[in-house]
Amino acid sequence: MHEVSIAQGIVELVEKQAKAHQASVVEEVELEIGRLAGIELYSFVFAMESVVKDTILAKARIIRHDIDGEGRCGDCGNVFPVQQLFDPCLQCGSYAVKLVKGTELRVKSIVVK
Numbered sequence: 001m002h003e004v005s006i007a008q009g010i011v012e013l014v015e016k017q018a019k020a021h022q023a024s025v026v027e028e029v030e031l032e033i034g035r036l037a038g039i040e041l042y043s044f045v046f047a048m049e050s051v052v053k054d055t056i057l058a059k060a061r062i063i064r065h066d067i068d069g070e071g072r073c074g075d076c077g078n079v080f081p082v083q084q085l086f087d088p089c090l091q092c093g094s095y096a097v098k099l100v101k102g103t104e105l106r107v108k109s110i111v112v113k
């Protein structure tokens, strides 16, 4: 399940940041996850819950922001909401669409003590 390795990656990143700030407890982690990032949210939430056990994130509040997909058409320049990967341009039907939003997976902020 690749959600587990994603969750582990996030925990490692946060632990590293917390250590750099000599923190012993992480109180809050804010994540941004694109709806087109290929992450199954139910599995991801479950993976996070199990991966944080026995880490300094064990009691952290995980705040998740789901980011809607957005694409820019390479042919007509139209910017439009993308529901699914490989959706064509809503204006001209072109498939030369570059995703500008919705594939991100990042730690937006961390609150430590």
Ligand SMILES: [Zn+2]
Binding pocket: 073, 074, 075, 076, 077, 078, 089, 090, 091, 092, 093, 094
């Ligand atoms: Zn277009």
